Amino acid sequence: MAVPRAERVTKWLIAGPPLAFLLAFFLLPSLIMALASLRYPGEFGGLAPLAARPGEESGLTLENYALFFGDWVYAQIFAKSLVIAALTTFACLVLAYPLALLIARSPKKRRDFMVLLVILPFASNFLVRVYAWMIILGPMDLLFTRFAVIVGMVYVHLPFMILPLYTNLEKHDPTLLDAAQDLGANAWHTFWRVTFPLSLPGVFSGSALVFIPVLGMFAIPELLGGKDDWMVGNMIKEAFLGTRDWPFGSMLSLMLTLAVLAIAGAAALFARRGAPNE
Amino acid sequence: MNRSGWLWAPSLAVYAFLYVPLAIVVLFSFNDSRLSAEWVGFTLDWYRKLATDDAMLAAARNSLLIALTAALIATVLGTMAGIAMHRYRIRGLTFLVLTPVAMPEILLGVSLLVFFIQVLNLTLGLVSVLVAHITFCIGFVAIIVRARLAGMDESIFEAARDLGATPWQSFRLVTLPLIMPAVTAGALMSFTLSIDDFVITFFTAGVGVSTLPLQIFTMIKVAVTPEVNAVSTLLMLVTLTLIVLASRVAPDALKGRT
Numbered sequence: 001m002a003v004p005r006a007e008r009v010t011k012w013l014i015a016g017p018p019l020a021f022l023l024a025f026f027l028l029p030s031l032i033m034a035l036a037s038l039r040y041p042g043e044f045g046g047l048a049p050l051a052a053r054p055g056e057e058s059g060l061t062l063e064n065y066a067l068f069f070g071d072w073v074y075a076q077i078f079a080k081s082l083v084i085a086a087l088t089t090f091a092c093l094v095l096a097y098p099l100a101l102l103i104a105r106s107p108k109k110r111r112d113f114m115v116l117l118v119i120l121p122f123a124s125n126f127l128v129r130v131y132a133w134m135i136i137l138g139p140m141d142l143l144f145t146r147f148a149v150i151v152g153m154v155y156v157h158l159p160f161m162i163l164p165l166y167t168n169l170e171k172h173d174p175t176l177l178d179a180a181q182d183l184g185a186n187a188w189h190t191f192w193r194v195t196f197p198l199s200l201p202g203v204f205s206g207s208a209l210v211f212i213p214v215l216g217m218f219a220i221p222e223l224l225g226g227k228d229d230w231m232v233g234n235m236i237k238e239a240f241l242g243t244r245d246w247p248f249g250s251m252l253s254l255m256l257t258l259a260v261l262a263i264a265g266a267a268a269l270f271a272r273r274g275a276p277n278e
Numbered sequence: 279m280n281r282s283g284w285l286w287a288p289s290l291a292v293y294a295f296l297y298v299p300l301a302i303v304v305l306f307s308f309n310d311s312r313l314s315a316e317w318v319g320f321t322l323d324w325y326r327k328l329a330t331d332d333a334m335l336a337a338a339r340n341s342l343l344i345a346l347t348a349a350l351i352a353t354v355l356g357t358m359a360g361i362a363m364h365r366y367r368i369r370g371l372t373f374l375v376l377t378p379v380a381m382p383e384i385l386l387g388v389s390l391l392v393f394f395i396q397v398l399n400l401t402l403g404l405v406s407v408l409v410a411h412i413t414f415c416i417g418f419v420a421i422i423v424r425a426r427l428a429g430m431d432e433s434i435f436e437a438a439r440d441l442g443a444t445p446w447q448s449f450r451l452v453t454l455p456l457i458m459p460a461v462t463a464g465a466l467m468s469f470t471l472s473i474d475d476f477v478i479t480f481f482t483a484g485v486g487v488s489t490l491p492l493q494i495f496t497m498i499k500v501a502v503t504p505e506v507n508a509v510s511t512l513l514m515l516v517t518l519t520l521i522v523l524a525s526r527v528a529p530d531a532l533k534g535r536t
Contacts, residue, residue: 132302
């Protein structure tokens, strides 16, 4: 049976405007950037016109990719970014778990307030939260170090770990803990063999929510780190606004996108595997 | 209770970790010294200085203008997207709505930079920042609105139709009032996200236009001064008010269950 005409019109009246907006200002720019990674830089920054170079047919090139894969430096910065993101994620997990568990096991009336207390500092401006650590770590001579970068990263992203963990832990059936205890498990075993495995979907989605933005961060390394702490984000920023080599910057952005997709995919996969009862 | 007793110590430590740095920022905004190293005495000088800082005031005006406009447009488009995602299966719509929210911000920033300059030949400024903000706010509004719709009884909409309501009537008289708390929460969230955004603004603002976060970034890149503490404290006050407001209108939207 054909869908009535009026129904179809309504559907596109509702979906059309946001769809058109996102196609124009999200998908199209993303595709153009992917294409830009195959072009030559312009003489004064930006992109060279297509087919502008003498002897070049198309104005397209794999030069940027050759540069990336030909020099260790870039792979090293990517590796360093991954390490910083992994350390941040782990630190967030360790800090977030007890609090998320406590909130989940608190009386229902108190939970919303405890969650609000987690969200509130998160509402202050991102730069203000970074600045706070500049004031604290400066006099301690810890500013412009790798340590400062990771502290800043953890501070800014911690709520992203606490909230999904809490949402997961809140759903656990408390009788499972009684059962484990009755079967002779001590507190540690109950946690490690019952609570933690059940919370894995929360752990993975929280980890993805921390890992991904950290990987693309440039402001925190720039404000809290030293020259040695440059991450992918700083390279991208430098290519677009410093050297103005847009094709190279576009190539780096594309690499970052691929890394993010791989991580998000892995997290989704693990989260599904880790949820035996859902 | 006994079982979770050991959780209190680490949890309180985490709460302290979350709040102490911000408390220090607020405290030193009243400190009568250029250095934020020790407490000298109480002063409101940094706030006075702020009130006469023309660059900061202009940035604040821009931020407010952009945040209000972006929130308005993103709320309309995001609500439409949320309803569409709930009601229809449109291939790609969910992907288009959710990806800008999940991606590292820098990617949206640089792709829009290339797009505005290379394709649209646009001079970066208020308009480019506005478009960029709307792009990432749509997703947040849509998520909140869809979550609200998902929790509702479909039969209300069928009843409206059976009673002869046109699609527009059923939207205006049934759907909209029901999703209003989510729409309001989405608007407040968009406003907050927009007024706070640094990364995407950084790439799409160009040289002519400054916003509060851009201004703060420039200041803290150069030197740490208590004037930054003062503007930070005021900004905290604004977002705090909005959060409290949002939690009044739509408590569910803030519980991380969206």
